Amino acid sequence: MSTTPSENPKPAQNPANTGQGAAPGAAKSAAPAPGAPRPAGAAPAPGAPRPAGAAPAPGAPKPTGAAPVPGAPKPAGASPGAPRPAGAAPVPGAPKPAAVPPGAPKPAAPAPKPAAPVAVKKPIEAKPKTSGGRPKIGEILLGLGLIDEQQLFEMIDEARSSGKKLGSVAVSRGLVNEDQLVKALAEQSNLKVGNLNEQKPQPEALLVVSETMASMYKVIPLTLKDKVLSVAIVDPNNLTSVDDLRNLLGLNEVIPYLVSPSAFEEAQKKCYAGKEDSIADLIQELEADGTKGRRKNETSIDLETLMEQADSAPVRRLINMVFLMAIRDQASDIHFEPFEDDYKMRYKCDGVLFELPPPPKYLANAISSRIKVMANLDIAERRLPQDGRIELTIGGNRVDMRVSTLPTLFGESAVIRLLDKSVVSLDINKLGIDPVVLASFRELISKPNGVVLVTGPTGSGKTTTLYSALNELNVIEEKIITTEDPVEYEIEGLVQCPINHEVGMTFAAALRSILRQDPDKILVGEIRDLETAQIAVQAALTGHIVFSTLHTNDAPSTITRMRDMGLQSYLINACVEGVLAQRLVRKICANCREEFSPGPDQLLELNLTPEMVAGKKFYYGKGCDICNNTGYKGRMGIHELLVMSDELRDLISKEASTDELRDLCVKSGMKTLRWSGLNAIHQGLTTMEEIIRETVTEE
Numbered sequence: 001m002s003t004t005p006s007e008n009p010k011p012a013q014n015p016a017n018t019g020q021g022a023a024p025g026a027a028k029s030a031a032p033a034p035g036a037p038r039p040a041g042a043a044p045a046p047g048a049p050r051p052a053g054a055a056p057a058p059g060a061p062k063p064t065g066a067a068p069v070p071g072a073p074k075p076a077g078a079s080p081g082a083p084r085p086a087g088a089a090p091v092p093g094a095p096k097p098a099a100v101p102p103g104a105p106k107p108a109a110p111a112p113k114p115a116a117p118v119a120v121k122k123p124i125e126a127k128p129k130t131s132g133g134r135p136k137i138g139e140i141l142l143g144l145g146l147i148d149e150q151q152l153f154e155m156i157d158e159a160r161s162s163g164k165k166l167g168s169v170a171v172s173r174g175l176v177n178e179d180q181l182v183k184a185l186a187e188q189s190n191l192k193v194g195n196l197n198e199q200k201p202q203p204e205a206l207l208v209v210s211e212t213m214a215s216m217y218k219v220i221p222l223t224l225k226d227k228v229l230s231v232a233i234v235d236p237n238n239l240t241s242v243d244d245l246r247n248l249l250g251l252n253e254v255i256p257y258l259v260s261p262s263a264f265e266e267a268q269k270k271c272y273a274g275k276e277d278s279i280a281d282l283i284q285e286l287e288a289d290g291t292k293g294r295r296k297n298e299t300s301i302d303l304e305t306l307m308e309q310a311d312s313a314p315v316r317r318l319i320n321m322v323f324l325m326a327i328r329d330q331a332s333d334i335h336f337e338p339f340e341d342d343y344k345m346r347y348k349c350d351g352v353l354f355e356l357p358p359p360p361k362y363l364a365n366a367i368s369s370r371i372k373v374m375a376n377l378d379i380a381e382r383r384l385p386q387d388g389r390i391e392l393t394i395g396g397n398r399v400d401m402r403v404s405t406l407p408t409l410f411g412e413s414a415v416i417r418l419l420d421k422s423v424v425s426l427d428i429n430k431l432g433i434d435p436v437v438l439a440s441f442r443e444l445i446s447k448p449n450g451v452v453l454v455t456g457p458t459g460s461g462k463t464t465t466l467y468s469a470l471n472e473l474n475v476i477e478e479k480i481i482t483t484e485d486p487v488e489y490e491i492e493g494l495v496q497c498p499i500n501h502e503v504g505m506t507f508a509a510a511l512r513s514i515l516r517q518d519p520d521k522i523l524v525g526e527i528r529d530l531e532t533a534q535i536a537v538q539a540a541l542t543g544h545i546v547f548s549t550l551h552t553n554d555a556p557s558t559i560t561r562m563r564d565m566g567l568q569s570y571l572i573n574a575c576v577e578g579v580l581a582q583r584l585v586r587k588i589c590a591n592c593r594e595e596f597s598p599g600p601d602q603l604l605e606l607n608l609t610p611e612m613v614a615g616k617k618f619y620y621g622k623g624c625d626i627c628n629n630t631g632y633k634g635r636m637g638i639h640e641l642l643v644m645s646d647e648l649r650d651l652i653s654k655e656a657s658t659d660e661l662r663d664l665c666v667k668s669g670m671k672t673l674r675w676s677g678l679n680a681i682h683q684g685l686t687t688m689e690e691i692i693r694e695t696v697t698e699e
């Protein structure tokens, strides 16, 4: 189906050519230095110092004694009602004018929201100092005698107009120093104050908390003793991260110490300096002390040894590091694969697998057991496939990991699918569908009944497209029921049923029951067999709109595929309203994009001639730090929409071939996948190679 990729005009960009060098996060230095500030859009800047006053000053502190100024516009970012302060970075320094002044920002204006007592959910008790909430930072500074009332007034003014935190205003005005502010913030949050000059990060703590982990969780590990870890943090609201870290590492307790941003930054630079955080190093270590537990005959390993190995610190560290790196690089899948002579770990970013340095083969059992333990699977069962899930929370973002194990010739293979719910925005406008095509698709999905299909190979973003559609249709007046395998996105307002083959809850069975639940719109994860197809058709014919997916290469072949399944042509004609075929292609990295002129040979691969592309532009990515030298960053969809017409129905009832159907579609104006791809090329969104790889030649 796909043709061979053309000679790349810049061989270094093609990850296939660069091999290891391009692996994101591989030890080869192509990886972004974990301590370095990350490009926008990537994982949250790890060590980014935030303004010292990061505490959610709940409502502007009111000057004591003076008439209450309840409606006082708060410094930006300090939203008092924010239910979950931690992790959600409080927009440091964002120069937005003081938050929501309804009408005139005069203090005289009636209070729209009198400083609500902050209900901060955290594992520590709020100090019973002021009524209900935490004491305000201004009051604490006042109470410590560091500022007077007049100064507080002026500070509030500045915080208001500049959008800065009150604390950082106090520091910038020279009223308090960083240490004094840290003390005040610590008092406010009931935290301990750290001193990084005295509390040096200890080797055993650094060993457990890798650099990647430290930067993602925004901590500096200090000491580790008896499963109690102490860490330095800057943001007093970072306590959920501290909790997550405790879970991830399986510790009894993690004690946070509050330190100033500058001290944090300085220590962060020092503690991992020269010790680049790499899987390669960790693996070297593993190999060095790998004498124990190394056995030639793996079948002789008993359960106890397996448990012990799975729980051993190096294996835990290795798995944690792989997970964190994969999440940081927004990988979609992680593969752990045993082969005869080695053990491979790879992860997929933007549809391309990157290999990590391989761990020693003798760890194969320990690694798969560790993953199984984390996913609550039966580690004694190594002869049957198993499915499970792991949930990690990093910086307040939940990452759902679907684990699937499979016994293979050389041991157990484990594949983990990462569903980072924070990354996906289910917005139909952001799928990259051509505006004209999108308009027709919208028309299709708003029909009261019929079947609308989205097709493409696995991993072509079908589910995301359907969910974006459902998200748009999700209104209280209509009932939407879905059945999926697995449920990939949880959407409020939808009734979602997971498939469970073990107990006989198949798509067909689920669909049958769904019809008795009075739905208006139905999503069936996939039509795999005639039975499911028939029930879907029946649902459509009885006044429901049914969305589903099919594995086909393009829109016209979907019709023939359904016929091959055994569905009669008249039924297809009666209910199918449209088919959207799609592919995901990698987007050119915006940071290193360059124009170039392809030669006639390259054009030929897309069936183009120089005349046809006169005046059209072509681009590629040169490769840079932001894209790990791949020249690509992110993915987008290309689409082909078949809308049912009378002529098409005629052809279908005559049992026409895929080619005949396609000819008619193109004649009547269907924009093909190839067309959509060329469009994306000329807009500078993707490369010729991507389109050649993902679309077939039509002639």
Ligand SMILES: [Zn+2]
Residues within 6 Å of the ligand: 589, 590, 591, 592, 593, 621, 622, 623, 624, 625, 626, 627, 628, 629, 631, 632
């Ligand atoms: Zn780039």
